Amino acid sequence: MSRLIKEYKTINAQDDILLFPETADNLNNWTAMITGPPNTPYEGHDFKLYISIPDAYPNSPPMVKFHREAMPHVNVNYETGEICLDILKGEWSPVYNLLYTVQSIERLLSEPNADSPLNLELGILMREGDKTAYDSLVRYYLQRQK
Amino acid sequence: MKVRVKEVYPIFAWSWDTYTESTDLHNNDPLHNKYPNKINNETYTFLKNYRNDIDDVCGICRVSYNGVCPNCKMPGKSCPLVVGTCNHNFHYHCIYRWLDTVNSKGLCPMCRQEFTLKPDVVINAKHTQKFMELISKNRERRLMMEREERELNDDLNMDEEDEVTRDAIDNAAGATEAWTQVPQDISDEEEDMTYDDPIE
Amino acid sequence: MAPSGRRTSTSRLIGYGAALTIAIGTTAWLLWNSSKDEDKDMRATNTSQLYKSKCIIVTNSASDSPNIKWAKILADPNVVLIIPPKVEFPQSAYENHVVDSKDIYKIIHCNTMAGVWACVKSLKKDELVLNSNDLGENVPVDIVRYVKHISNVEDMTSVLDEVE
Numbered sequence: 001m002s003r004l005i006k007e008y009k010t011i012n013a014q015d016d017i018l019l020f021p022e023t024a025d026n027l028n029n030w031t032a033m034i035t036g037p038p039n040t041p042y043e044g045h046d047f048k049l050y051i052s053i054p055d056a057y058p059n060s061p062p063m064v065k066f067h068r069e070a071m072p073h074v075n076v077n078y079e080t081g082e083i084c085l086d087i088l089k090g091e092w093s094p095v096y097n098l099l100y101t102v103q104s105i106e107r108l109l110s111e112p113n114a115d116s117p118l119n120l121e122l123g124i125l126m127r128e129g130d131k132t133a134y135d136s137l138v139r140y141y142l143q144r145q146k
Numbered sequence: 147m148k149v150r151v152k153e154v155y156p157i158f159a160w161s162w163d164t165y166t167e168s169t170d171l172h173n174n175d176p177l178h179n180k181y182p183n184k185i186n187n188e189t190y191t192f193l194k195n196y197r198n199d200i201d202d203v204c205g206i207c208r209v210s211y212n213g214v215c216p217n218c219k220m221p222g223k224s225c226p227l228v229v230g231t232c233n234h235n236f237h238y239h240c241i242y243r244w245l246d247t248v249n250s251k252g253l254c255p256m257c258r259q260e261f262t263l264k265p266d267v268v269i270n271a272k273h274t275q276k277f278m279e280l281i282s283k284n285r286e287r288r289l290m291m292e293r294e295e296r297e298l299n300d301d302l303n304m305d306e307e308d309e310v311t312r313d314a315i316d317n318a319a320g321a322t323e324a325w326t327q328v329p330q331d332i333s334d335e336e337e338d339m340t341y342d343d344p345i346e
Numbered sequence: 347m348a349p350s351g352r353r354t355s356t357s358r359l360i361g362y363g364a365a366l367t368i369a370i371g372t373t374a375w376l377l378w379n380s381s382k383d384e385d386k387d388m389r390a391t392n393t394s395q396l397y398k399s400k401c402i403i404v405t406n407s408a409s410d411s412p413n414i415k416w417a418k419i420l421a422d423p424n425v426v427l428i429i430p431p432k433v434e435f436p437q438s439a440y441e442n443h444v445v446d447s448k449d450i451y452k453i454i455h456c457n458t459m460a461g462v463w464a465c466v467k468s469l470k471k472d473e474l475v476l477n478s479n480d481l482g483e484n485v486p487v488d489i490v491r492y493v494k495h496i497s498n499v500e501d502m503t504s505v506l507d508e509v510e
Binding site for chain 3: 119120121122124125128129130131132133134136137139140143144
């Protein structure tokens with residue numbers, strides 16, 4: 001737990017990062033805001049991440065989700081917001097921290113991975129190499145939510 | 147001039163002897179080779195480690211090597227430091243707890259090589275036995291996981307030869323694919339499909 | 347002391363009675379009213395649109411037609427257009443193609459036919475409108491699992507009437 005307090009202090013000292021615990025006296029649940037990377041269909045949109053910290057942290061990875069039905073992405077289950085990312089599963093290392101995790105998810109938006117699709121249709125579009133359709137469909141979902 | 151010493155405040159500092167490559171470093175460093183007698187090897191190592199240890203923290207708990215892991219109160223003997231063969235240092239308690247998880251697969255959190263204690267490092271000596279046990283436990287775990295995976299693949303291959311099972315898998319896959327919209331009534335749907343202009 | 351006490355209890359009793367009557371009355375009225383609303387809703391769905399949302403695959407015969415008012419069709423929040431490969435859908439070639447910029451996101455362009463079907467499956471609209479003669483390939487058999495109804499129309503102009 002004391003490591004989380006350290007992370008909290010570091011993150012708090014930087015004002016350009018939108019990563020904060022739900023309440024200052026409970027560091028088990030965090031929220032983060034990430035911005036859609038430029039030159040992706042996510043550009044111009046912000047996304048909220050829900051982070052919950054397991055007791056075994058940092059020996060177990062944090063559990064991170066998008067809001068349900070908010071993230072059309074090949075590695076995200078659209079219905080539940082569940083994310084498929086190696087460092088959130090088997091490739092986790094205790095030297096990673098919350099900030100690194102959030103940054104990795106931000107990177108996932110510009111680097112989708114067709115090998116582990118949680119969104120089957122977007123997976124097909126990626127494997128077919130139909131980037132036009134992928135971007136169009138993603139934009140449709142994002143715009144529709146507004 | 148006469149100076150009278152009134153009081154003396156001795157100051158001590160200690161640091162874990164993570165001494166690893168510093169001998170080579172020292173010998174190859176022209177700055178120190180110029181004055182080989184002014185600063186002896188041991189002092190150099192100590193100073194180097196001490197300086198590094200101020201910046202260097204255990205990658206797992208983010209506390210200085212000379213500090214304590216989250217579960218300890220007194221730095222020093224009760225919360226020792228260990229040095230890996232890969233030259234990554236951790237509090238003994240931190241790295242042990244990590245390597246004891248299934249997640250770790252026995253790998254160093256920094257470089258993802260199998261974590262073993264660096265031989266011939268004084269501070270490692272006390273822990274060699276315990277880490278050897280942990281390493282063999284992790285190797286066994288890995289072998290077991292590989293075996294399970296192989297068996298699972300074999301099972302899947304066998305199923306594919308079996309018509310009935312394959313149909314069952316197909317149906318299951320179909321069910322997960324159509325997550326949101328469950329067709330309300332299959333017979334209804336089939337009626338709908340008889341449009342005026344049938345699709346070839 | 348005693349008579350005044352009795353009077354209070356009597357008036358209290360009357361008060362309770364009145365309150366109870368009002369409560370029952372209101373409940374009954376509310377129930378009746380809501381059932382009337384329900385009737386109205388049922389009638390609306392039965393008469394107007396059976397399938398609320400539509401996914402239209404725009405093929406050449408439709409995109410070339412100057413009579414289809416795409417802007418009007420796309421103003422419907424439940425309509426999506428899918429443009430298959432090699433189909434031109436110039437957004438300003440004809441007057442009827444000038445789509446409001448806030449609706450442009452509802453036009454999904456695809457470079458492959460596999461992409462077209464993946465989009466249809468993802469969108470899961472109630473009705474899929476297409477012209478199979480134009481498409482030049484069969485509708486995949488599993489599409490029926492993702493839409494409630496497939497309308498195969500020769501002349502896309504009729505789509506407009508349906509939407510209106």
